[in-house]
Amino acid sequence: MKTVAVARIDQIPDEGALVVNVGEEEVALFKCSGELHAVDNVCPHRGGPLAEGEFNDGIVSCPWHAWTFDVRSGLCTINPAARVRKFKVEVQGERVLLHLDGEGVGEEANPDDQGLD
Numbered sequence: 050m051k052t053v054a055v056a057r058i059d060q061i062p063d064e065g066a067l068v069v070n071v072g073e074e075e076v077a078l079f080k081c082s083g084e085l086h087a088v089d090n091v092c093p094h095r096g097g098p099l100a101e102g103e104f105n106d107g108i109v110s111c112p113w114h115a116w117t118f119d120v121r122s123g124l125c126t127i128n129p130a131a132r133v134r135k136f137k138v139e140v141q142g143e144r145v146l147l148h149l150d151g152e153g154v155g156e157e158a159n160p161d162d163q164g165l166d
């Protein structure tokens with residue numbers, strides 16, 4: 050498993066989202082009731098940018114066709130067959146770390162290369 054520092058905690062707005070690039074992929078970090086959740090930023094329906102959607106109480110609404118996803122589970126709330134990929138996320142001090150399962154995203158990164166200290 051790889052761990053990548055992707056942001057500082059203060060870069061993610063309360064009850065909002067921040068998109069980070071990890072390798073070729075975009076990951077959306079959502080802050081909900083003080084907890085962080087990381088999901089693929091690409092909607093599984095037709096590829097809409099989830100982080101640009103409306104976000105309330107842990108539910109994000111895709112800006113393209115309004116499918117809704119619970120970022121805490123990754124499950125689509127209107128189509129039980131759909132889900133968005135989740136990533137393990139952790140806060141260490143001020144840094145936000147993503148734990149990657151090796152199935153795709155990113156190269157191991159040095160936090161210094163991400164502009165983090």
Ligand code: FES
Pocket residue numbers: 092093094095096097111112113114115116
């Ligand atoms: S692309 Fe997200 S709902 Fe259609």
